[in-house]
Amino acid sequence: MLTIGCHLSTSKGFAAMGKTALSIGANTFAFFTRNPRGGAAKAIDPADAAALRDLLADNGFGTLVAHAPYTLNPCSDKPRAREFARECMADDLVRMEAVPHSYYNFHPGSHVKQGAEAGIELISGLLNEVLAPEQTTTVLLETMAGKGTEVGRTFEELAAIISRVELSDHMGVCLDTCHVHDAGYDIVNDLDGVLEEFDRVLGIGRLRAIHINDSKNPLGSHKDRHERIGEGAIGIDAFERIVTHPQLRDLPFILETPNELPGYAAEIELLRGLAG
Numbered sequence: 566m567l568t569i570g571c572h573l574s575t576s577k578g579f580a581a582m583g584k585t586a587l588s589i590g591a592n593t594f595a596f597f598t599r600n601p602r603g604g605a606a607k608a609i610d611p612a613d614a615a616a617l618r619d620l621l622a623d624n625g626f627g628t629l630v631a632h633a634p635y636t637l638n639p640c641s642d643k644p645r646a647r648e649f650a651r652e653c654m655a656d657d658l659v660r661m662e663a664v665p666h667s668y669y670n671f672h673p674g675s676h677v678k679q680g681a682e683a684g685i686e687l688i689s690g691l692l693n694e695v696l697a698p699e700q701t702t703t704v705l706l707e708t709m710a711g712k713g714t715e716v717g718r719t720f721e722e723l724a725a726i727i728s729r730v731e732l733s734d735h736m737g738v739c740l741d742t743c744h745v746h747d748a749g750y751d752i753v754n755d756l757d758g759v760l761e762e763f764d765r766v767l768g769i770g771r772l773r774a775i776h777i778n779d780s781k782n783p784l785g786s787h788k789d790r791h792e793r794i795g796e797g798a799i800g801i802d803a804f805e806r807i808v809t810h811p812q813l814r815d816l817p818f819i820l821e822t823p824n825e826l827p828g829y830a831a832e833i834e835l836l837r838g839l840a841g
């Protein structure tokens with residue numbers, strides 16, 4: 566059975582996210598570890614976290630995919646911004662142990678005018694400060710569309726980050742279908758070729774989760790505008806190949822499409838149908 570869900574609001578707590586996921590036919594979900602614009606995180610209620618853990622176990626959920634605030638910039642040219650990213654990520658990794666063995670996905674960041682190489686060095690340096698041997702969370706680098714000075718637009722940039730992380734057993738990659746398409750990887754006409762490239766550069770074992778989004782823009786546009794499944798440049802046939810691909814079908818799929826809950830429920834049903 567496909568492991569699929571969408572981004573859910575944390576506003577009513579952990580157990581409420583589990584109940585919402587069940588109500589839309591999801592068996593995984595994503596959530597922001599704190600306000601997506603950064604800032605202070607709400608304290609976790611241990612009873613609420615325990616209720617979610619029970620719900621996940623009772624209903625056979627797959628691995629959850631938490632998302633760091635998207636405004637963190639681990640490779641900013643401003644030391645204070647990097648320090649803020651480091652503090653948030655270190656705190657998030659402690660908090661993630663409320664739901665052990667989950668994924669924690671983050672955007673590598675934008676190098677501003679420092680160049681990708683300097684960005685890669687700053688990102689891996691930050692990871693070496695926040696990863697702990699005893700953590701059960703796997704940290705995922707997200708593939709990026711390459712807008713502006715984003716790091717992570719190529720598999721090579723992600724591999725360069727991971728190669729410099731000491732505790733690299735705690736690292737993986739989340740492939741965002743909209744982002745890789747916008748970055749220029751042709752998952753529509755050559756999914757096998759893109760996955761072979763991923764395997765050659767990163768090792769397919771690093772691929773741990775999929776953000777499943779259509780794209781409003783053409784291949785290689787470097788835009789990053791998500792579209793509903795089947796309504797964009799990637800298209801429904803490509804998504805059928807993605808959710809049935811032997812190297813992808815057992816991963817957690819997270820929808821980040823422009824939808825409210827009923828729209829997500831419909832996309833989950835659609836993709837479950839395609840997965841067969």
Ligand code: FE
Nearest residue numbers: 632635672707
């Ligand atoms: Fe993201």
Ligand code: FE
Nearest residue numbers: 707741776821
């Ligand atoms: Fe994404």
Ligand code: ZN
Nearest residue numbers: 743744789791
């Ligand atoms: Zn995006």
